[in-house]
Amino acid sequence: MMPKFYQLRIQDVKKEAQDSTSVAFDVPNDLYETFNYKAGQYLTLRFNINREDVRRSYSLCSSPVFEEPLRIGVKRVNGGLVSNHINDNLKVGDLVEVMPPDGRFYADTKKENYKTYYLFSAGSGITPILSILKTVLLTEKRSFVHMIYGNRSHDSIMFSTELEQLQNDYKDRFVLVQTLSRPKSKWSDLWTTSKDNSFRKGRVDTEAVEWFINEYPPYAQNAEYYICGPGTMIENTKKALKNIDVPDERIFIESFGGKDSKDTTEAFENAKLTAILNGETIQASIPKGKTILRTLIDAGKEPPYSCEGGVCSTCMCKLKTGKIHMKNNLALTDKEVEQGYILSCQSIPLTETIEVEYK
Numbered sequence: 001m002m003p004k005f006y007q008l009r010i011q012d013v014k015k016e017a018q019d020s021t022s023v024a025f026d027v028p029n030d031l032y033e034t035f036n037y038k039a040g041q042y043l044t045l046r047f048n049i050n051r052e053d054v055r056r057s058y059s060l061c062s063s064p065v066f067e068e069p070l071r072i073g074v075k076r077v078n079g080g081l082v083s084n085h086i087n088d089n090l091k092v093g094d095l096v097e098v099m100p101p102d103g104r105f106y107a108d109t110k111k112e113n114y115k116t117y118y119l120f121s122a123g124s125g126i127t128p129i130l131s132i133l134k135t136v137l138l139t140e141k142r143s144f145v146h147m148i149y150g151n152r153s154h155d156s157i158m159f160s161t162e163l164e165q166l167q168n169d170y171k172d173r174f175v176l177v178q179t180l181s182r183p184k185s186k187w188s189d190l191w192t193t194s195k196d197n198s199f200r201k202g203r204v205d206t207e208a209v210e211w212f213i214n215e216y217p218p219y220a221q222n223a224e225y226y227i228c229g230p231g232t233m234i235e236n237t238k239k240a241l242k243n244i245d246v247p248d249e250r251i252f253i254e255s256f257g258g259k260d261s262k263d264t265t266e267a268f269e270n271a272k273l274t275a276i277l278n279g280e281t282i283q284a285s286i287p288k289g290k291t292i293l294r295t296l297i298d299a300g301k302e303p304p305y306s307c308e309g310g311v312c313s314t315c316m317c318k319l320k321t322g323k324i325h326m327k328n329n330l331a332l333t334d335k336e337v338e339q340g341y342i343l344s345c346q347s348i349p350l351t352e353t354i355e356v357e358y359k
């Protein structure tokens with residue numbers, strides 16, 4: 001079934017740091033099941049700004065096992081359309097169009113698990129990590145969480161009060177180290193006076209990650225590693241984990257995107273597209289410069305999509321005939337690509353005939 005949007009009323013708006021806000025939604029009883037989620041998943045919001053329909057994904061920072069409403073945390077992006085709209089204009093009582101939770105970055109928590117979770121985040125990348133953190137601490141009484149969280153300065157730390165509370169409540173099972181890359185002078189003493197390493201100067205980079213794992217080795221042998229933050233932070237963290245031979249299947253990554261693709265690959269002009277969507281067979285010609293997804297939207301169809309940046313995988317479909325080029329792929333694994341899956345929001349045709357099928 002194709003995902004659809006539902007109108008949810010805003011229940012609470014809270015400033016989380018100098019440049020970010022969190023927004024909580026009221027989910028009516030009849031939509032309770034529809035909006036069920038796993039810790040780490042995201043919502044897609046749709047707005048009409050300057051007469052244009054825009055969609056963006058935001059990870060849930062709330063936990064499905066805590067008794068709390070669905071909440072997202074949004075950090076302003078310089079010049080960004082939606083992140084600034086949310087920070088400047090949304091208020092309690094407003095209705096927002098929201099697609100049910102989705103995403104493949106989540107922790108499969110179970111009461112009986114005995115694991116060490118390493119959580120790496122920076123900036124707004126804290127949102128799904130906070131959800132995983134709370135869910136693990138509450139659900140898995142025998143598991144440990146070792147978390148490192150990077151920000152520019154103290155003013156930009158999202159959820160600092162909540163994190164402090166969790167540190168107090170789960171002292172024995174939760175270690176948190178924060179890094180600040182550009183601390184304000186009044187905070188610069190923190191790491192010299194801090195005896196417990198809770199603050200560190202710099203970024204979440206390869207050196208910091210290697211130091212962190214050395215300093216806080218896993219308690220339970222069964223360790224998992226979750227990463228969410230800007231591209232360079234993800235790359236550096238992955239590199240540090242590879243240096244200590246962490247197997248790929250234990251590393252889970254969420255990227256929020258952000259970089260415009262500089263790809264200049266030429267498409268096959270006016271390729272013939274056949275798409276099976278929602279049981280309907282659609283025929284269209286793919287105009288120059290258009291992706292498979294945009295071609296279908298322009299034809300008045302409703303293919304699933306969210307980030308339109310090659311990050312979230314909502315637009316995934318299977319290529320049955322022909323060849324395509326993906327401008328960006330931060331969502332599909334090598335195995336999925338081998339099996340013929342593509343991100344339709346990033347795919348341009350390389351052959352005259354293209355056939356795809358959406359699940």
Ligand SMILES: Cc1cc2nc3c(=O)[nH]c(=O)nc-3n(C[C@H](O)[C@H](O)[C@H](O)COP(=O)(O)OP(=O)(O)OC[C@H]3O[C@@H](n4cnc5c(N)ncnc54)[C@H](O)[C@@H]3O)c2cc1C
Pocket residue numbers: 042056057058059060072073074075076077078079080081082083084103124127128255256257258259260307311312
């Ligand atoms: C799965 C997923 C989950 C996400 N969860 C969150 C979340 O929990 N909290 C949150 O604040 N954001 C999150 N994002 C990012 C969010 O969807 C938007 O991309 C972000 O808010 C920017 O949108 P905008 O309309 O303000 O900027 P745009 O108007 O789209 O872009 C303006 C400029 O900023 C650049 N840019 C776009 N996105 C980013 C970015 N993320 N970082 C840096 N530069 C960027 C663009 O390249 C462009 O140059 C998530 C993204 C994905 C794919």
Ligand code: FES
Pocket residue numbers: 304305306307308309310311312313314315316331343344345346
């Ligand atoms: S819509 Fe997000 S990857 Fe295509």
